[in-house]
Amino acid sequence: MPQKHDIITLKKRRSFLAVAATGKKWVAPGLILQLGPVRPDSTPPENPVCHYGLTASGKVGNAVVRNRARRRLRALAQELLALHADPSHDYVLIARNTTATRAHEALRLDFITALKKLKVWRESPP
């Protein structure tokens, strides 16, 4: 059966720092993916919840560009994280200068490559 689990966003600065402290990341042309540690307080396996956060700093552009980059990353996260990611980790997506303008399919492949490189990709059953 397809493992589609719920996803919620990180809300505390402490959580973002915990993810960044592991040093595990993959830099793609359109985004940066950071991988957090395995959470000890594991949710019940029959109802896994995947945590992720979004970051778009002032280097990316003005408020309009930052919001657009963040929304594109959120759309990809809801499509891919829910199906293909290991829910025992936390994830942080960081926007880059090209995130707002990169073609959607290329940005999607960037994300898939990052998940595979970090060895958290799970092939979804057909």
Added chain:
RNA sequence: CCAGAUGGCCGGAUGACCGCUGUAUUGUCCACAAAGACAGUAGGGAGGAAAGUCCGGGCUCCAGGAGAAACGGUGCCGGAUAACGUCCGGCGGGGGCGACCCUAGGGAAAGUGCCACAGAGAAAAUACCGCCCCUCCGGCGACGGAAGGGUAAGGGUGAAAAGGUGCGGUAAGAGCGCACCGCGUCGCUGGCAACAGCGACGGCAUGGCAAACCCCACCCGGAGCAAGACCGCAUAGGAACCGCACGCGCCGCUGUGCCCUUACGGGCAAACGGGCGCACCGUCACUCCACGGGACGGUUCGGGUUGGUCGCGCGAGGCGUCUGGUAACAGGCGUCCCAGAUGAAUGGUCAUCCGUCGCCGCAAGGCGACGACAAAACCCGGCUUACAGGCCGUCUGGCACU
């Protein structure tokens, strides 16, 4: 048609699939209700600047009330407005052939201050070069020199040189006289006023700077939704520093002390308690009033919580129309409900059209790229700044035609 001035408006459109977040409503769960969770339905979901945070107001809390002042702001006149530094109309000044545009524009005989350098002289001014008169000396003469006096025309300096131009006048000159212009005073007329016009008189007096101090008129308590209120959780009853009235006078009270008395009661005292007044302290700094005060008050640090609900969208609201007003705007009537997030929603992808650019093509067209500035955070009125492209109107000058 060309060139220009000015006012207003728009800020890509449509569809499909998948999402986010409020509101209303229905259902299910929880014994009922409320709250909450989930699901369904309906309808909504960034801007003209949401920006900068430069002004003004609402709202909330703080300050006991009033007044005045300080600081600060505004500054031609009249009006609009909740208010404004905004807007509208007018006036003065400047620019433009014109439509029109710009303008912090009160007071310099209330006082203080500044005006560097240059220049003879910079504010009750001055005599450098000059010009003119008289006397003397030299020289045949033209002329030169010296002493005295007159002058403010000319030169020169400067941002600015004590009215300007012309004529007369004079030894040379000078508002010395006259005409016009400017300036000042007075009067009349028009205007609510700023101001304008006309007339008479004066005979030039009052240099500039107030975005220098200042004077005058008007405005102004402080902080800001991280305001503020509530619920929940949790910790602590802490440390340091600063300030600190407790005074004087009067009264003699069912207190107190001493004396008389068996007692009731009476007398005395004024240390303590009490009362009153003054002083003192606090209520942000001053004054007055009011209230409170007989001992703690204030600030900082340390420690805890980094959750939730309300505030929070019916409003100086939008649209249409009528009336008043030159206008800003005001009023009446009708109609509509139209964002509410909090690591922060208001979208992601695709297709077609639209616009711009590039390439190919004789053309029809095809292919590709791009889509201005910029995103609410309590709300509203302005200002300022950024902005691809487009639409509508009014007016001015020129050319052509009728």
Added chain:
RNA sequence: GUCCCCUUCGUCUAGAGGCCUAGGACAUUACCCUUUCACGGUAGUAACACGGGUUCGAAUCCCGUAGGGGACG
């Protein structure tokens, strides 16, 4: 979001209407000194964030813009 503050050589700063064509220190360049380096000496390069306005005259006064920094319950 709200409320404040600051911009002067490469860096830190002085300046308060005219003496500013902007001074000083460190740094830097050239030369002198020294066998050489350092120290020292002489000389030079180098800045008023930007745009308007007031004034005869602006780094200074006023307005606006840009950039940077700080505070908060």
